[in-house]
Each structure stands twice: as structure tokens, then as C-alpha cells.
Amino acid sequence: MHALKVNTAGGSYPILVGRGLIDRADAFVSLLPGRQVLVVTNDVVAPLYLDRVLASLADLEPATLVLPDGERHKTLETFSRIIDALVDAGFHRDACVLALGGGVVGDLSGFAAACFHRGIACIQVPTSLLAQVDSSVGGKTAVNHVAGKNLVGAFHQPVGVVADVTTLETLPEREFLAGLAEVLKYGIGLDEEFFEWLENNLQALLDREPLAVERAVIWSCAIKARVVAEDEREQGRRALLNLGHTFGHAIETHAGYGSDWLHGEAVAVGMAMAALMAEELGTIDADTCRRIRALIEAAGLPAHPPAMSTDRWMELMGRDKKVAAGRIRLVLPTGIGSSALSAGYDDAALARTIARTAPNDD
Amino acid sequence: MHALKVNTAGGSYPILVGRGLIDRADAFVSLLPGRQVLVVTNDVVAPLYLDRVLASLADLEPATLVLPDGERHKTLETFSRIIDALVDAGFHRDACVLALGGGVVGDLSGFAAACFHRGIACIQVPTSLLAQVDSSVGGKTAVNHVAGKNLVGAFHQPVGVVADVTTLETLPEREFLAGLAEVLKYGIGLDEEFFEWLENNLQALLDREPLAVERAVIWSCAIKARVVAEDEREQGRRALLNLGHTFGHAIETHAGYGSDWLHGEAVAVGMAMAALMAEELGTIDADTCRRIRALIEAAGLPAHPPAMSTDRWMELMGRDKKVAAGRIRLVLPTGIGSSALSAGYDDAALARTIARTAPNDD
Numbered sequence: 001m002h003a004l005k006v007n008t009a010g011g012s013y014p015i016l017v018g019r020g021l022i023d024r025a026d027a028f029v030s031l032l033p034g035r036q037v038l039v040v041t042n043d044v045v046a047p048l049y050l051d052r053v054l055a056s057l058a059d060l061e062p063a064t065l066v067l068p069d070g071e072r073h074k075t076l077e078t079f080s081r082i083i084d085a086l087v088d089a090g091f092h093r094d095a096c097v098l099a100l101g102g103g104v105v106g107d108l109s110g111f112a113a114a115c116f117h118r119g120i121a122c123i124q125v126p127t128s129l130l131a132q133v134d135s136s137v138g139g140k141t142a143v144n145h146v147a148g149k150n151l152v153g154a155f156h157q158p159v160g161v162v163a164d165v166t167t168l169e170t171l172p173e174r175e176f177l178a179g180l181a182e183v184l185k186y187g188i189g190l191d192e193e194f195f196e197w198l199e200n201n202l203q204a205l206l207d208r209e210p211l212a213v214e215r216a217v218i219w220s221c222a223i224k225a226r227v228v229a230e231d232e233r234e235q236g237r238r239a240l241l242n243l244g245h246t247f248g249h250a251i252e253t254h255a256g257y258g259s260d261w262l263h264g265e266a267v268a269v270g271m272a273m274a275a276l277m278a279e280e281l282g283t284i285d286a287d288t289c290r291r292i293r294a295l296i297e298a299a300g301l302p303a304h305p306p307a308m309s310t311d312r313w314m315e316l317m318g319r320d321k322k323v324a325a326g327r328i329r330l331v332l333p334t335g336i337g338s339s340a341l342s343a344g345y346d347d348a349a350l351a352r353t354i355a356r357t358a359p360n361d362d
Numbered sequence: 363m364h365a366l367k368v369n370t371a372g373g374s375y376p377i378l379v380g381r382g383l384i385d386r387a388d389a390f391v392s393l394l395p396g397r398q399v400l401v402v403t404n405d406v407v408a409p410l411y412l413d414r415v416l417a418s419l420a421d422l423e424p425a426t427l428v429l430p431d432g433e434r435h436k437t438l439e440t441f442s443r444i445i446d447a448l449v450d451a452g453f454h455r456d457a458c459v460l461a462l463g464g465g466v467v468g469d470l471s472g473f474a475a476a477c478f479h480r481g482i483a484c485i486q487v488p489t490s491l492l493a494q495v496d497s498s499v500g501g502k503t504a505v506n507h508v509a510g511k512n513l514v515g516a517f518h519q520p521v522g523v524v525a526d527v528t529t530l531e532t533l534p535e536r537e538f539l540a541g542l543a544e545v546l547k548y549g550i551g552l553d554e555e556f557f558e559w560l561e562n563n564l565q566a567l568l569d570r571e572p573l574a575v576e577r578a579v580i581w582s583c584a585i586k587a588r589v590v591a592e593d594e595r596e597q598g599r600r601a602l603l604n605l606g607h608t609f610g611h612a613i614e615t616h617a618g619y620g621s622d623w624l625h626g627e628a629v630a631v632g633m634a635m636a637a638l639m640a641e642e643l644g645t646i647d648a649d650t651c652r653r654i655r656a657l658i659e660a661a662g663l664p665a666h667p668p669a670m671s672t673d674r675w676m677e678l679m680g681r682d683k684k685v686a687a688g689r690i691r692l693v694l695p696t697g698i699g700s701s702a703l704s705a706g707y708d709d710a711a712l713a714r715t716i717a718r719t720a721p722n723d724d
Contacts, residue, residue, distance in 0.1 A: 009371065033479040071583045080438055087509040118504065119595075142480065153517060179380045233481075 001029070002218050006137065007229040008157050015137060015221050017214065021164040022049055025056040031160035033121045034094035037062045038086055040109040041100040042069040045127050046168055053100055053125065054291065061099075063089040067105065071263070074104045074144045076152065082112035086120075096121040096159070102128035102175075103135035103263070107153070110141030112155030121159045127167040129179025129213075130264055133186075133220035136161045138228040138238075149249055155233055163221070165214045178264025180205065180299050181244075181271070183216050186223045188271055188292050189243040192337025194219050195295070202298055239341050243331045244270030250316035251305050261306075268301035269357075277353040278332040281342075288336055307358065310351050363389070364580050368499065369591040370519050377499060377583050379576065382631030383526040384411055384487065387418040387593055393522035395496070396456035399424045400448055401619070402432040402471040403462040407489055410532055415462055415487065424460075425451040429467065434623075436466045436506045438514065444474035448482075458483040458521070464490035464537075465497035469515070469554045472503030484520045489529040491541025491575075491688030492626055495548075495582035498523045500590040500600075511611055517595055525583070527576045540626025542567065542661050543606075545578050548585045550633055550654050551605040554699025556581055557657070601703050605693045612678035613667050623668075630663035631719075639715040640694040643704075650698055669720070672713050 001018035014031075031198025037060050041050055046066045054062055065085040067078060086095060099109035100123065106124050113122035124136035168176065183205075186194035188257045197219070198205075204212035224241065231238040246261070247270030255261045272293050279289040296303050308316075317328050330349075333339045363380035376393075383389045399422050403412055406459070408428045416424055427447040429440060448457060461471035461484065468486050475484035486498035504515025530538065545567075549557035560567075566574035586603065593600040609632030610625070617623045634655050641651040658665050659689050670678075690712075695701045 076442055077703060083507060083514055087507060087513070115514045115516060117513065118517055120500065140480065145445060147447060151449070151479065152445055152477045154477060155480055 002214075004218070004221055004225055004227040008139070010157060013157060013160050015161040015163065015225065017132075017162065017163045017165065017218050017221060019166045019210065019214070021058060022052050022167065025059070026058055027162050028098075028123065028357050029059075031121075031123050031162075032060070032096050033094065035060045035161065036089065036091045036095035037098050038065060038082070038089060038091065038095065039063070039098045039100055040065045040067065040082055040085075040105055040112075041234060042067045042071040042102075042105055045101045045105070047343050049100060049127060053098070054129060057098075057214050067108070069104075071104055071144070074108055074142075076143055077106055079112055079115075079143050082109060083116055086112070086116050088115055091120075093117045093120060093319055096123060097124060098123045099136075100127065101131070102126065106131050106136050107141050107150070108143060110139070110156055110158065111143060111153050114154035122156065122159045124158045126163055129176055129217075130182055131170055131179075132163040132165070132168070132217050133179065134182040134224065135242075136163070136349045137221055137224045139232065148253060157232075160293050161221075161278070163217060165210065165217055168208065168213060173244070174262065177300050178210070178262040178268075181264035181268040181296075181301050183220050184299060184301075185241070185243050185267065185271060186220050187337065188275075188295070188333060189240055189331065189339035190223050190227070190337060191219075192335075194223065195337050196285045199291075199295060202295070206299070217280075238329055243333070243339050244268070244272075244274050246270065246317055246328070247273045247274065247305070250308075250313055253316050254308050254312060255306060265302050268296050269303060269305050272303035273298050273353055273357050274306065274330065274332050277330065277349060278334070278357050280349045280352050281332070283334050283340075285333060288333070291336060292333060298343050304357050308354075310354050312352070313354055314347070363427075363575075366583055366587055368519070368587040370594050372519060375409070375519060375522050376709065377523040377525065377587065377643055379494075379525045379580050379583060381526065381528045381572065381576070383524050384414050384529065385418060387421070390460075390485065391410055391421075393483075393485050393524075394420050394422070394458050395521065396458065397422045398451070398453045398457035399460050400427060400451060400453065400457065401425070401460045401462055402427045402429065402444055402447075402467055404429045404464075404467055404475075406431040407463040407467070409705045411462060411489060411529060411617075415460070419460075424682070425453070429470070431466075433466055433506070435502075436470055438505055440470055441474055441477075443673070444471060445478055448474070448478050453478075453482075455479045455482060458485060460485045460487060461498075462487045462489065463493070466495045468493050468498050469502075469504050469512070472501070472518055472520065473515050475507060476503050476516035481518060484518065486520045487523055488523065491530055492525070492544055493541075494525040494579050495531070495541065496586065496603075497543040498525070499583055499586045501594065504709060519594075523583075524581060527572065527579055530570065530575060534689070536624065538570070539662050540624040540630075543626035543630040543658075544580050545664055546657060546661060546663075547603070547605050547629065547633060548582050549699060550584055550637075550657070550695060550699035551579075551602055551693065552585050552589070552699060554697075556585065557699045560651075561657060564657070568661070569706050602693055602701050605701050606630070606634075606636050608632065608679055608690070608692050609635045609667070610673055612670075615670060615678050616670055616674060627664050630658050631665060631667050634658050634665035635667065635715055635719050636692065636694050638718055639692065639711060640696070642711045642714050643694070643701075645694060645696050650695070653698060654695060666719050666722065670716075672716050675712070676709070676718055
């Protein structure tokens with residue numbers, strides 16, 4: 001078991017990464033503030049791992065809520081169901097929500113924990129690669145609104161993250177790849193050494209070799225923990241974790257929540273577009289752009305968006321949270337393993353980027 | 363115009379108290395992060411003050427949302443309407459919610475500001491006495507749940523509070539008195555000098571003499587600002603601001619939200635019961651108890667709860683947020699102008715307190 005620490009304004013909390021952690025009562029007990037635990041999961045994860053987690057919590061008072069699986073359930077209505085479950089269990093301020101599942105379960109459970117009695121403890125037990133390397137760490141919680149993803153939420157740090165990498169063995173291939181997009185993000189935007197490691201170990205990751213996967217999760221979490229410690233509320237450097245996300249959110253919103261795009265896939269396209277845009281603006285050279293795009297494509301991830309007009313792109317990107325004073329700001333690579341938030345750019349460069357990635361360009 | 367400062371972990375913000383402030387553009391402009399402002403108010407306050415506030419914001423891009431008046435609308439559904447209004451206005455992260463109204467408008471607007479894009483700015487413009495001296499200051503925001511008041515919410519400090527005491531002139535008598543209960547709370551629980559000032563100036567307050575009212579608002583805000591600065595997240599001393607509230611919440615929940623009890627009235631009864639309970643436990647003497655109860659009654663506030671069985675009291679108080687590890691803790695006076703959170707007590711003392719305040723004891 002590998003333990004990382006996330007330092008935040010309110011104190012620090014551990015990220016435990018290892019194999020077989022969900023069967024270890026000691027991994028959970030040290031994190032719990034009291035005896036009351038609500039395990040929130042979904043109907044895909046529950047048959048696989050719920051009983052094992054409940055066995056580890058057997059000495060406590062666990063209650064359980066099984067939600068329907070899927071991003072379309074990441075709504076205020078489902079949030080409200082978690083609150084009701086906490087009330088029905090008779091839980092108080094010292095209760096804890098344990099989120100067992102992927103990013104949707106984690107975001108919903110974290111937001112419910114943030115709001116119940118204005119904030120109770122939350123333990124994240126991510127079972128998807130996306131959740132293990134990204135959404136479970138850092139305290140961002142949210143639900144979607146018809147007008148945009150994660151539009152309603154809170155910053156609420158968990159009391160701990162327990163990432164059991166063996167749970168990734170049951171992950172469908174496509175979801176594993178979508179999670180890998182966020183892993184690549186750390187290399188592309190923040191860590192040249194990790195980028196090179198990814199170039200050299202991509203096949204082992206695609207084969208889900210246990211040691212490679214564990215290494216990638218630990219490395220990703222370490223980078224994220226460092227960035228979050230520097231900028232918990234995303235007023236500066238943390239925005240770099242959104243590399244590819246402004247383009248990606250536009251794709252997801254355009255496609256609609258019932259669509260066939262996974263978040264990581266949209267982010268992969270977004271990163272590929274961000275690289276092109278940076279090349280258009282001259283902040284990276286053609287070879288750097290090519291290396292970034294090659295890594296994304298070698299991972300089997302999409303690099304081209306669906307057909308969307310330039311006007312539609314501009315409209316949807318204008319809704320993004322990173323818009324300050326009505327101006328679109330983008331996270332763009334500035335080299336291998338480095339990136340920056342752009343202060344602005346001419347719309348023509350964006351239009352050229354969109355044209356270069358159009359589906360008929362494929 | 364009197365300016366107080368609230369120091370919090372995230373920085374400090376001003377409380378401006380004075381007469382005619384809502385007509386002063388300068389009072390608002392210095393607080394706003396950008397040009398986008400959503401003014402949230404209700405259908406009782408809007409005809410009185412909305413046009414004047416909008417005139418002060420004329421150089422900006424104000425949008426408006428008028429909610430139905432009443433505590434029963436302090437729900438997740440109404441919260442969702444505010445989010446929709448922010449989306450419909452095309453507002454972003456640098457937008458601001460301006461809450462014009464009493465505690466319900468302030469709590470709802472503050473919670474929506476806390477959650478929209480995980481936190482945007484909020485200016486509180488309280489128009490009730492309760493909101494000016496209590497709910498607008500300190501960053502507590504929430505909505506009600508059928509299982510309890512303020513069960514879902516967030517700590518989210520406003521960027522400023524603009525308390526125009528002339529808006530209290532239009533307040534119905536009963537609401538003014540209910541707000542006065544929270545003013546008394548500061549004297550009873552936290553400041554002996556203020557308690558004595560209240561004993562000596564109660565009639566001037568009841569007559570709403572402008573200087574007395576302004577003085578009481580400033581003094582109350584100063585006490586609250588000090589307590590919040592010491593303990594923003596209510597992990598210690600801030601709990602003392604809940605004097606009378608555990609009893610009071612039980613009354614409100616028992617009566618139901620459509621009931622005839624105002625929050626301040628329930629708190630007044632709660633403080634009278636807390637004094638009796640402290641006397642039962644021997645932490646204050648009979649004379650101190652009498653002085654506290656006499657001040658509450660002289661203000662024309664109720665001191666007796668509705669008919670409720672002891673079992674019902676225990677059940678409802680067990681749901682309160684101040685319950686730690688299943689144990690009821692109460693804020694009780696320890697003298698004039700001082701109070702403490704009790705570690706515990708025998709149920710017999712609670713039963714005797716309830717018996718002594720039963721309606722047929724009146």
C-alpha cells in the first residue's frame with residue numbers, strides 16, 4: 001500500500017493506493033470520524049464490490065444507497081436522494097459518506113457530503129481509472145445542469161481516498177481508455193518525465209499490467225495532490241488540470257448527456273485540439289504538437305471532434321467556468337509537460353484549429 | 363455609514379450599517395467583482411425596495427429574480443430556480459448574487475452563490491431585523507429539508523453586507539419582534555454590557571427609535587463578526603450563537619413549516635427554556651434566570667412552547683446539528699452575557715425543564 005498526502009487549507013488527508021485495499025478494514029477505520037457511514041454506489045459497481053466493502057465496515061453502522069449508473073443521473077434530484085438516505089438513516093454531523101464507484105458516484109456523494117449539515121466527512125473509494133487519478137482527489141464535487149456540466153457544486157475535500165487498483169480489472173475497455181486520457185493529461189500538461197514514461201510504457205498500461213497501472217495511478221495522484229496543495233480553490237495553477245476540458249466540455253454539451261461521448265474521450269479530443277491551437281499561436285512547435293497528438297492516438301483515444309459549426313463552438317465554450325469577464329481563456333500546452341492559461345487569443349486561430357480538426361479532416 | 367469588518371480564513375469583508383444605503387451606488391460598486399449581478403428578492407420586498415436597488419446598480423448588468431415570500435419556499439426547488447436564473451442570464455464565475463430581503467432570501471441566495479460554478483460572490487442586503495443582525499453575517503447558507511431546518515447548505519462568506527436600517531421601518535411588528543429575539547441572544551449569551559444596554563433601552567427599540575435600532579444592529583453585528591472570526595466553521599465558540607436554537611428548532615419542526623411560529627419566536631422560547639435548564643443544572647442562579655426571562659417577556663416575545671410530549675422533545679432535539687455521536691448538547695447560559703456548550707446532562711433535568719415551561723404552566 002502506497003500512501004500519498006494532500007495538503008489543504010483545512011488540514012491534510014491521505015490517498016492510499018494499492019491492491020486489495022477494499023478488503024482491509026484498517027484502510028477505512030482510520031479515516032472515519034464516527035460510526036455512521038452511508039455507502040453510496042451504483043447498480044453496476046454494487047454487485048462487484050459492495051459486499052466486500054460492507055464486510056470491511058462490519059463493526060460500524062453502515063447504511064447503503066445504490067443509485068442507477070450513468071452520467072445522466074448526476075443531477076440535483078439524485079443529490080437529493082443521498083440527502084434523504086442520510087436523513088432516513090438518522091445520521092448526524094459526524095456521519096460519513098463513502099463513495100464507492102466512478103466519477104459520477106464520487107461527485108454526487110462528495111457534493112451531498114459537502115451540503116449535509118453544511119459539510120460532513122466523505123471517503124472516496126474510486127473504482128474507475130478516471131476517478132482514481134482525477135475526480136476522487138482534490139475536493140471538487142458537483143452535479144450537472146442542463147446548461148452545462150458540473151455547474152452546481154462545492155469544493156469539499158474528502159477525509160481520505162482509498163484507490164484499490166484491482167477494481168480496475170473489471171472496468172470495460174472503453175472506460176479504461178477514457179480514464180487513461182486524464183493520466184495522459186498529467187504528462188502532457190504538467191510533467192515531462194511522466195510524459196516520457198507514458199510514451200515508453202503505454203503498451204503495458206493498455207495491457208493493464210498491474211505494476212504499470214499502479215505506477216500510473218500513484219504518479220497521477222502525486223501530481224494532482226501537488227497542484228491541489230498549491231491552489232485548492234482553482235484561482236491559479238489548478239486551472240492547468242483543465243487542459244483539454246474547455247474544448248471537451250463543449251463537445252459533451254453539444255452531444256448531450258445521453259450521448260455516446262465519455263468524458264475522457266472528449267478531454268482527449270480537447271487536448272489534441274489544445275495542442276493544435278498552441279501550434280497555431282506559436283507557443284509550441286510542430287514536433288511537440290505531433291508528439292502530444294501521437295501519444296493520444298497511440299492510446300486508442302479519439303483526436304477529432306464531432307461536426308460542429310465554429311459559431312456553436314464559440315457559444316458553448318463561452319459557457320465554460322474558465323470564462324472570466326466574458327472572455328474565453330484556454331489552458332494550452334507550452335511544451336512537453338508544461339502548460340499555461342492563455343490570457344486571450346484571436347478568434348481566427350480558434351477557427352483555424354476547429355477547421356484543422358473537423359471530422360472530414362480525419 | 364458605519365463599517366465593520368469580518369475576518370475569515372479567505373480574507374475579510376465589510377458590514378456596512380446605516381440609513382439610506384440602498385440608494386448609494388458606491389455602497390455596492392466597491393463590493394462587486396464584475397458587472398454581472400443577479401438581484402434575488404421576494405414578492406413582498408420587491409415592491410418596496412427593488413427599484414431603488416436597481417437604480418443604484420444602473421451602470422451594471424443587473425438581472426432580477428422575484429421569489430414567492432415565505433419560509434416554506436426555502437427548498438432545493440427554489441435554490442434550483444436561482445441557479446436557472448443565473449444560467450438564463452448567461453452569467454459566469456465572476457457574477458454576483460445580491461440577496462435583497464430577509465433570512466429566507468439571504469439563505470437561498472447565499473447557498474446558490476456557494477454552489478454556482480462551485481462558488482461565486484454574494485452581497486447580502488438584509489431588509490429584516492433578523493437578517494441584519496444574524497443571518498446575513500457569517501456565511502451560513504442553507505435550505506430546509508422536511509426532516510429539519512437548514513439541513514442542506516454551505517459555509518460561504520458574502521463579499522459584503524449592506525444593512526440599511528431604514529428598511530426596517532416597513533417591517534411588520536411581529537417580524538420586528540422575532541428579529542429582536544436574535545438581538546437579545548447576543549446580550550444574553552455573549553455580552554453583559556449589551557444585555558444591560560438592552561434592559562435600559564428596550565422601550566426605545568420597541569418604538570423603533572432610529573438611533574437605538576442602528577445601535578442595536580451595529581452592536582449585534584460586531585459581536586457576531588467577532589465570534590465568526592474566531593470560529594468560522596462552527597467547531598467551537600460559534601456554536602454559542604445557537605443559544606435557544608436546539609429547543610427552538612424542535613418547536614419549529616414539531617409545528618411544521620406552514621405553522622404560525624416565526625424562527626425568532628421559537629428561539630425566544632428556546633432561550634427562556636435554556637435559562638430554566640441552566641437553573642435546573644445549577645449553572646446559573648434563580649435571579650439570573652429571572653432577569654433573562656424577564657427581558658424576553660418584556661420584549662413581547664413568547665417564553666412558553668406549544669404542547670409537546672417529553673418523548674417528542676427528545677426525538678426532535680436528537681435530530682439537531684449540534685448532536686455529536688448521538689448525544690444531545692445544548693448551549694446554556696452560565697451567567698448574564700455568557701454561555702457554554704454543555705457536555706451532557708441527565709434527561710431528568712430536561713424533563714423538569716419541559717414540565718416547567720408547559721403551556722398549562724402559563
